[in-house]
Amino acid sequence: MAFKLNSVVPWGRNIDEYKMMFILNDDDMKKKIAGFGDGPAAFNSEAKKAGCSVTSFDPIYQFSREQLQARIEEVRVTVMQQMADNKDNYIWINIKNLDELENIRMTAMNKFLDDYDLGKAEGRYIYHELPNRLDFEDNSFDIGLSSHFLLMYTALGYEFHINAIDEMLRVCREIRIFPLCDLDSNDSEMITSVIAHYKEKYNVEIKNTEYEFQKGANRVLVIRK
Ligand SMILES: C[S@@+](CC[C@H](N)C(=O)[O-])C[C@H]1O[C@@H](n2cnc3c(N)ncnc32)[C@H](O)[C@@H]1O
Known part of the structure; x- marks a missing residue:
């Protein structure tokens, strides 16, 4: 894909959202973590400040800080308009309204840019x-995370x-993959097949999360060797 x-x-x-989505406890945060498709999340920068080891991988890291900053500003209004149009697909309890959402997302992305x-x-x-x-040996990381990318983009x-997933598991x-629904909040046939595939060889668990912003996005898939 170009x-x-x-x-x-x-x-x-941000890191609080990552901790809730992936049920990352204090012991987990002491481990070597890899984030796949972390994009402009603040997870890496906030984890670094807390003394944790996080390595993030994403195709957008081929671009410069200036390019990413300009693109964030360019899409901000469109994304917020899409959120307003689809407001009913989200649960407005932890994040109370669109203004708060925009503030949380922009704060996270600015932390990313400042650390980039x-x-x-x-x-x-x-x-x-x-x-x-990846240019990494087998088992280089203890935990690999994918937030809002794998299983979602069916x-x-x-x-x-x-x-x-094979390369992440290598x-x-x-x-850990969150969430277990597609972009329309539906469980898809593909997700069921993926889970069945890994159950043959690995320890596969589905855990409920306290985190649920997109309605139905409240489960994390854990695959252990
Ligand atoms: C919806 S964003 C999620 C960002 C971040 N994980 C979060 O939850 O805040 C999806 C991310 O997946 C990344 N992505 C797209 N294709 C990818 C690929 N083939 N490999 C790894 N990451 C990819 C995008 O660049 C983007 O940063």
Whole structure:
């Protein structure tokens, strides 16, 4: 897939959301974590400040800070309009309204931008597109995370997802994927097939999360070697 800047819609979450989506406890946060498709999330920068080890992978890390900042500003109004149009698909309890949502997302993405050049130099933001092979040894990470990418973009197809998850499982001892629904909040046939596939070889668990913003997006898939 060729990644063009004008087709990227950057939108990122923060560390509190990551901890709730992935049920990351204090012990988990002491482990070596890899984030796949972290994009402009603040997870990496906030984890670094807390003394944790997080390496993020995403195709958007091929772009410069200036390019990403400009693109974030460019799509901000459109994304917020889409959120307003689809307001009923979300639960407005933890995040109370659209203004608060915009503030939380922009704060997260600004934290990412402020950390981006340093993080790249430190090897914490690595340009990589799943399912390509990573330049890392087997089991380099304890936990691999995918938030709002794998299993959600079902149009990428079953084979894409299997190849991507295989590569995550090569470099990580355990992976967690959130949420378990597609972009329309439906459980898809593909998700069922993916889970059945990994159950044959690995320890597969589905856990309920306290986090639920998109209605129905309240389960995390955990696959352990
Ligand atoms: C909806 S965003 C989620 C960002 C972040 N994980 C969060 O939850 O805040 C999806 C991310 O997946 C990334 N992505 C798209 N295709 C990818 C691929 N083939 N491999 C890895 N990441 C990809 C996008 O660039 C984008 O940053």
